[in-house]
Amino acid sequence: MAENGKKKWGLAIDLDRCLGCWTCAVACKEENNVPMGMWWNRILTQGGDGLDQPKGEFPYLEMNYLPLNCQHCEDPPCEKVCPTRATYKRDEDGIVLIDYNKCIGCRYCMAACPYGVRVFNWENPQRIPDFDYGLVEGRPRGVVEKCTLCVHRVDEGLEPACVVACPAHARIFGDLNDPESDISVAVRERGGERLLEDKGTNPQTFYLRRRRKRPL
Amino acid sequence: MTARMAYRCWLTVLVALMGLGFAAWVYQLSEGLGVTGLNNVNSWGLYIIAFMYFVGLSAGGLIVVAAAQLTGTEQFRPLSRVAVILSGAAIVLAALFVIPDLGRPDRIYNLVTSGQFYSPLVWDVFVICTYLVIAGVDLWLLTRPRESVRALTVMALIALPVAVLVHSVTAWIFGLVVARPFWNTPLLAPLFISSALVSGLALLLVVTLILRRLTVLRVEKEVLDSLGKLMAWFIAVDLFLLFAEVLTTVASNVSDHKDQVMSLLNGELAIFFWPEVILGGLVPFAIFALPQTRRNNGLLGLAGALAVVGILFKRLNIMMASMNLPLIQLAPGQSFGRFVEPGGRFWLRLGEYTPTWVEWSIAAGIVAFGALLVTLGVRYLVMQRMPTPVVRSAGAVAPGGPAA
Numbered sequence: 001m002a003e004n005g006k007k008k009w010g011l012a013i014d015l016d017r018c019l020g021c022w023t024c025a026v027a028c029k030e031e032n033n034v035p036m037g038m039w040w041n042r043i044l045t046q047g048g049d050g051l052d053q054p055k056g057e058f059p060y061l062e063m064n065y066l067p068l069n070c071q072h073c074e075d076p077p078c079e080k081v082c083p084t085r086a087t088y089k090r091d092e093d094g095i096v097l098i099d100y101n102k103c104i105g106c107r108y109c110m111a112a113c114p115y116g117v118r119v120f121n122w123e124n125p126q127r128i129p130d131f132d133y134g135l136v137e138g139r140p141r142g143v144v145e146k147c148t149l150c151v152h153r154v155d156e157g158l159e160p161a162c163v164v165a166c167p168a169h170a171r172i173f174g175d176l177n178d179p180e181s182d183i184s185v186a187v188r189e190r191g192g193e194r195l196l197e198d199k200g201t202n203p204q205t206f207y208l209r210r211r212r213k214r215p216l
Numbered sequence: 217m218t219a220r221m222a223y224r225c226w227l228t229v230l231v232a233l234m235g236l237g238f239a240a241w242v243y244q245l246s247e248g249l250g251v252t253g254l255n256n257v258n259s260w261g262l263y264i265i266a267f268m269y270f271v272g273l274s275a276g277g278l279i280v281v282a283a284a285q286l287t288g289t290e291q292f293r294p295l296s297r298v299a300v301i302l303s304g305a306a307i308v309l310a311a312l313f314v315i316p317d318l319g320r321p322d323r324i325y326n327l328v329t330s331g332q333f334y335s336p337l338v339w340d341v342f343v344i345c346t347y348l349v350i351a352g353v354d355l356w357l358l359t360r361p362r363e364s365v366r367a368l369t370v371m372a373l374i375a376l377p378v379a380v381l382v383h384s385v386t387a388w389i390f391g392l393v394v395a396r397p398f399w400n401t402p403l404l405a406p407l408f409i410s411s412a413l414v415s416g417l418a419l420l421l422v423v424t425l426i427l428r429r430l431t432v433l434r435v436e437k438e439v440l441d442s443l444g445k446l447m448a449w450f451i452a453v454d455l456f457l458l459f460a461e462v463l464t465t466v467a468s469n470v471s472d473h474k475d476q477v478m479s480l481l482n483g484e485l486a487i488f489f490w491p492e493v494i495l496g497g498l499v500p501f502a503i504f505a506l507p508q509t510r511r512n513n514g515l516l517g518l519a520g521a522l523a524v525v526g527i528l529f530k531r532l533n534i535m536m537a538s539m540n541l542p543l544i545q546l547a548p549g550q551s552f553g554r555f556v557e558p559g560g561r562f563w564l565r566l567g568e569y570t571p572t573w574v575e576w577s578i579a580a581g582i583v584a585f586g587a588l589l590v591t592l593g594v595r596y597l598v599m600q601r602m603p604t605p606v607v608r609s610a611g612a613v614a615p616g617g618p619a620a
Binding site: 068080083 | 323539543553
């Protein structure tokens, strides 16, 4: 365990296992009461210009999936630029959160996030069906929101909704400060990589590279 | 039309535009920022472009007054009050343009009660407030019956570094963002200062020429000539910095913001970039640099206006080139951010942004407010305290007081 017993919650995403099915994305939307028109978690296609489009000429096609949500950086640029401390990094476990009562909606954090995972409530949130779903209170119009690593579940000892929902077990959640945790082992043994490493944000989200080429 | 009627018409137009802008803002408050053209990729647009631009426009006045005071250049003295009024109005507009951009303007006090020291935005709040106070004090000093040279010199010593800071800190709002490689260059602060000097001084020149024609303000030919010469220098430096940036980026195959620069050179922003460089830069430079053209007041005004608009295009390019090209551009992209009926466009891989009528109306209202501030400032703080009003032509000045 790390110094003063602090946790460092992280996510490792196994790109070998991801099917690009968007189950995690939909589970996230349901769990967190994310309204129409926005996603906290998306599955990007590494390939052609469109969703599920490979690149190259048949038969030499290539395609990958890259699930993307808040990376919960150790040095979050969004937190540094927030003029009102609405975005903050929770001291005890490193989750990056937003205080929706403090956010003035200047969207500086959206300009500063290298990963483009923040979404703004441009209008009154609309939901179909027309009521709040999930366990999380809806956010008001005019503030920024993003993945919370399902902080309400994590605080109760549960895993984030996306991790539980993934049918391929591609998402591993755990304490990066514990060298014996599943996530630490996976990151160590598979050589976990972080997105846009050169930006110095030190994400707590790791990607486990594909070991084999998947036939298309 | 008499001068008085023209003046009334002008005020009426300004007040009408302010009304339109206010109505549009109320509409935006009631519906949310969804009525703008902004989205999750282009999260900043016209309001923040205008913010950058008006911070820059505020440069001319205070810097000219302060520099003239410190170097003992007497010739610019007749322009001091106009210059300070322009600076003050521009910085007020810059601050005002931030308000409609906020999703929750009702919580703006959080900037103070919960301010975060690391945020360049908070630095800018402090520097802009300081700048505004300096402009106010300067104006007060300049409109007293007896000008105190000592006090003005002290103010100049404070104003110059603060003016440099205002433009640098505004540049750092963008320049310290690692997620935006096009902004994240040490050149950004110097570039903002040079652009600010160009647009600020050009605005002062244009307004001076207008006032010289419409009012009894007397400005010697030599002063206009000196302003023109200064403009040539400022534009040259500004173009040089831009060229250095473009050359360094284009010559490299590994530059992290080559795409952004190429989008300016021959991409979708080329229709703004080349007018910025040629019509807003090279043409006014030529007019200001050649004595024959510089001494023609019509051409001088044209060159000033071109420079004022050119820098507006520059601010637009700085914003759009960066916002249009996020670091991660994989399909399907970022959600548009609003509810879209089935079958509608939902994803944005790259940025797309066109301001809506709401944004244009609010912008027009704020600019009209600035024009009103300048008009009233000139009328009551410059004209009514002219030492010896000289009537240039019958009808240009209405009886009972100078009219614009």
